[in-house]
Amino acid sequence: MPRLSLIASCLLGLLLAAAPASAREVSVPPWGSGESRGEDLSIWLVTFSPGDDVPSWWGHGSLVVEDRRLQQSRLYNYGMFSFSDAMLARFAMGRLEFWVGHSSVGSTFRFYREEDRDVRIQELNLTPEQRVTVAKRLADNVLPENREYLYHHYNDNCVTRLRDMIDVATGGQLREFDRAPGRMTLREHTRRYTAVNAPMSVLLDFMMNDEIDHPITKWEEAFLPDELESQVAALQVKGADGQLQSLAAKSWNFYESPTRKRPPAEPPPWGPWIFALGLALGGAAVGLAAWERQRGSRVARMLLGLENAVLGLVLGLPGTALFIMWWVTDHTVTYRNENLFLANPLTLLALPFGVALMWGSQKARARLFKVWVALVGLGVLGIVLKLLPPFDQDNWRLIALILPVSVGMAGAFGLDRVLARLRGGDRASTGRSAAATSLKAP
Incomplete structure (x- = not known):
């Protein structure tokens, strides 16, 4: 299908x-x-x-x-x-x-x-x-x-x-x-x-x-x-x-059914739980990146790649479908949807790049960093635009879920880069100290 x-x-x-x-x-x-x-x-x-x-x-x-x-x-x-x-x-x-x-x-x-x-x-x-x-x-x-x-x-x-x-x-x-x-x-x-x-x-x-x-x-x-x-x-x-x-x-x-309940009178208050899930997913990515860098863990790298692939599928597929339905269908309730700031065809790229990361691709790391940083930027832009009257969509629950995920992913690969530079700087400092010591030696 x-x-x-x-x-x-x-x-x-x-x-x-x-x-x-x-x-x-x-x-x-x-x-x-x-x-x-x-x-x-x-x-x-x-x-x-x-x-x-x-x-x-x-x-x-x-x-x-x-x-x-x-x-x-x-x-x-x-x-x-x-x-x-x-x-x-x-x-x-x-x-x-x-x-x-x-x-x-x-x-x-x-x-x-x-x-x-x-x-x-x-x-x-x-x-x-x-x-x-x-x-x-x-x-x-x-x-x-x-x-x-x-x-x-x-x-x-x-x-x-x-x-x-x-x-x-x-x-x-x-x-x-x-x-x-x-x-x-x-x-x-x-x-x-x-x-x-x-x-x-x-x-x-x-x-x-x-x-x-x-x-x-x-x-x-x-x-x-x-x-x-x-x-x-x-x-x-x-x-x-x-x-x-x-x-x-x-x-x-x-x-009259003796067991079936009527629909609830109010929508469920899921906001805090959704936000907690977003924080957990974003935090898990940072934790896996830190684990991999500190221990050189292959398991951590595989799990981080898997999380990217799954999120790329779960968020990217609906985001891509939403984008297509806006442009080529008559579903007016999907047009100009502000959730496209949070998930869109760009998100779908996390699927192949996540699979590549599982196989150890270094290029996939750099690409995933760019993807998630771009999505963080779009998500923040979507929030800023809410100051304008046309951007009044009730999507705070989706922001609470998806933006922490994007921030966590960007932070995970940003942490990866920061730690790499710090280690590179430590090695350079060690090299310079060793050279200075040899010059002072008689």
């Missing part, structure tokens, strides 16, 4: 929030053909809790239409996509298409129960006319000529489509309610949902720019199923009689 596809597959968890089952092509439902009556229809918002695999970390949402008189129901899912190598390529270019499908309510609910994921239901308190409108729009959206859309994780996904549908049904009352400021930024929401896997959380944090760091409204927070669910529960809408009533007529659980 190409290198970019590997990065794409790692990032898939951020940009995909799809349901697991594919839709079946069936006949037009009675609410699509005009047979259903509004008073017989029921519209449900269904929220599925997050799962274990990366694409399901965000949870999922769907709408259900039920005609009680005709005893028919269907679940509408805007999270359909085709998983393939071509899909990964489209994802990497930021041009991934999703579509809406429909499926059996019972079989879909049973699937999520088998996955040990909550299935929470809210029946929407809509007028008969509003129910007909929503049901007809869903039936039209699922048609082949209407079903596809260009996916965007934050702005246009399987939940924002439900939000928009509910807003239309309520005459814009949901959007009006959601003009209030959101609880946190998109990045903070992302960090709290990805807290289940620290390495992936840090990777996703690295890949995203300041587009997700600005204050948002509750409307924008409703890209998440749980947020939309809570907003529907809180919203009071005007009924047919003009009186305010809850948008959620009633709520119940089809299944």
